[in-house]
Amino acid sequence: MKTPLAWFLLVVLLAVSCLGVAQDEEEEETRWFGVDAVNAGLGQPPDAVDRKTPRDAVRSFLELTEQKDYAAAAHLLNLLDLAAEEQASRGAVLARQLAEVLQRGEWLDISGLSARQDAMVEDTSGQQSPRAGQTRRNLKLATLEADGQSYEVRVARYRAGEQDPVWLIAPETITAIPKLYEEYGPSWLEGHLPERFQTSIGRLKLWEWLAIPLFLVITGAVGWFIHALMGLLTRGLPAGLASVFAQMIRLPLAFIAMALLAQWLLDYVVSFSGMVTASLRVMLIIIMAWGVGLIAVRLVDTLLIRMTRRLVGEIDDTKHRDDRKLLTTLYALRRAVILVTVLVVAIYVIAQVSLFETLGMSLLASASVATVLVGIAGQAVLGNILASFQVSLTKPIRIGDLVIFEGRWSYVEGIYYTFIRLRTWDERRLVVPVKYFVSQPYENLSSKNAKHYRSIVLTLHLSADVATLRERFEAFAKEDENVIDHHKLACLVTGQHEATQEITCYLMGPEPIAAWEAEMRIREKLLAFIRDHHPEWWPREVVVLSHHDIARGDTPPKRRIRRPARVEEVDETPSPGGEPSPE
Known part of the structure; x- marks a missing residue:
């Protein structure tokens, strides 16, 4: 019994020890890459070479290459793919080429690299990250493109035998250095500059401090020339779209x-350092996208102008309702095109400058803060934009409609993202925020059709002959070209007082302004007719004398029968001048 039990315990101990060894080997494999030797052909690295952490390794490489000590910088490359006898000669060349690639290709921020030997992910955000506490053995420094292919610059941790693990630039990056050097190596201009201009001053070299202003002046001069040339071309073209x-x-x-000129200069003539080149390329991408998008919007504007002139013409409510509805729809389409263009340009710019990787996490981390800021700062703008789309979809007003807004007769001349432009009767322009406009009561005189009733109120003596006045009114109305629907003409007594009567004449015009003008003209003609032919119809005072006063010969007292203050219905529709017109 003892012998089987002893054998069982021995097997269990052996299994546990094997599992421990396998676990240790697996843990070591996740902490570094095992190699036979690290740059055996380079010999012992000098003291200036620091390879303990990723940050130290990259900083040491940049400092040594800046001092032009490329032989020492080669110790920070993993030359595993080179034979030992080639490592000394080729290592220095590769170190110099990689330094120039990094200088022009992308500006490295080494402060973001880990300062730990195991490159453990540290949780510094205060939120529990799923990768917090994990060790790393391979880190990406940058991604560069050459000949349509993407190449990554990486550092990795290696250990040879029982030596201390070190951080080196990965072999796959070393293999890509020749192709990257062809793309990001010295430009034609830099190759012909004297050595004294290669001196570094701050982050840039001396020649860069001189070349950047010249670069900007040349591109600016070309832009001014194109702008002036287009001006001459515009003046030479016949008037039209x-x-x-x-x-x-x-x-x-x-x-x-x-x-385009700046991009060509950066590709074939001059190559600045990575920080300047990256900034310039981002600016060029934004300018190109903005320019193309703006030209697309201008093309839509030109087509809109052409369709407006062809289909609608002058913007007023005399046009057919369908024409005004079409013009409103075209303006809504313009706003939709602008919105889509802005979104496409923004997505293109973000994609080109490779912001999605970092921007996504930043937005997620600060989503609540960004939402509050946008909600506070952009509340008015977003409200006006939404109100603009609401007006475009429901169409309570259309381009060309005549509205009375805050006592002003105005034509709706344009509906834009954040405001509505109104043209008043005296050719002034009233700009109203869309949100404010839709929140205030207004009268749309063109909602169904443009025809408009007007009324003329006359206060005359009780002796005035209504039939004669009605006959003259109908004659004057039928002679006026702005009076329509003659069967709806009416002249009626609408009020009576002690010594006066109110006579109201009704007429209809094809649109409100024409109806108002007809009302004014016919009122003038009626007043002239009464003044010339029946002046006794005007309201007058009546004096009553008693027999007693006449017999005494005294100055008789006067009993004046005055027309009492009347309360009459007034057409509250304001006149084009902006004030209500009592009639």
């Missing part, structure tokens, strides 16, 4: 030309 479109795209076309 072609000249309007050429005038509208002068500025974006000039910026596009500047961006």
Whole structure:
């Protein structure tokens, strides 16, 4: 019994020890890469080489290459793919080429690299990260493109035998150095500069401090030339939509030309350091996207102008309701095109500058703060934009409608993202925020049709002959070209007082302004008719004398029968001048 039990315990101990060894080996494999030797052909690294942590290794490489000590910098490359006898000669060359690639390709921020030997992920955000506490043995420094292919610059941790593990630039990066050097190596201009201009001053070299202003001046001069050339072309074109479109795209076309020239100079003539090149390329991408998007919007504006002139013409409510509805829809389409263009340009710019990787986490981490800030700062703008789309969809007003807004007769001349532009009767422009406009009561005189009733109120003596006045009114109305629907003409007594009567004449015009003008003209003619032919119809005072006063010969007292203050219905529709017109 003892022998089987002893054998069982021995087997269990052996299994536990094997599991421990396997676990240790697996743990070591996640902490570094095992190699036979580290740069055996380079010999012992000098004291200036520090390879303990990722940050130390990259900083040491940049400092040594800046001092042009490329032989020492080669110790920070993993030359595993080179034969030992080639490592000494090729290592220094590769170190110099990689340094120049990093200088022009991308500016490295080494402060973001881990300062731990195991590159453990540390939780510094205060929130529990799923990767917190994990060790790493391979880190990405940058991603560069050459010949349409992407290449990563990486550092990794290696251990040879029982030696201390070290951080080196990975072999896959070393293999890609020749291709990257062809793309990001010294430019034609830099190859012909004297050595004294290669001196570094701050983050840039001396020649860069001189070349950057010249670079900007040349691109600016080209943009000014294109802008002036388009101006001459615009003046040479016949008046019409072609000249309007050429005038509208002068500025974006000039910026596009500047961006294309700058891109060509960066590709074939000059190559600045990584920080300057990255900033310039981001600016060029934004300028190109903005220019193309603006030209697209200007093209839509030109087509909108053409369709407006062809289908609608002058913007007022005399046009057919369907024409005004079509014009409103076109303006809504313009806003939709602008919105889509802005979104496409923004997505393109973000994709080109590779912001999604870092931007996504930043937005998620600060989503609540960003939401509050946008809600506070953009509340008015977003409210107006939403109100604008509401007006475009429901169409309570249309382009060309005549409205009475806050006592002003105005035509709706344009509906934009954040405001509505109204043209008043005296050719002034009233700009009203969309949100404010839709929240206030207004009268749309063109909602169904443009026809408009007007009334003329006359206060005359009781002796006035209504039939004669009605006959003259109908004659005057039928002679006026702005009076329509003659069968709806009416002249009625609408009020009576002690010595006066109110006579109201009704007429209809094709649209409110024409109806108002007809009302004014016919009122003048009626007043002239009464003044010339029946002046006794005007209201007058009546004096009553008693027999007693006449017999005494005294100055008789006067009993004046005055027309009492009357309360009459007043057409509260304001006149085009903006004030209510009592009638």
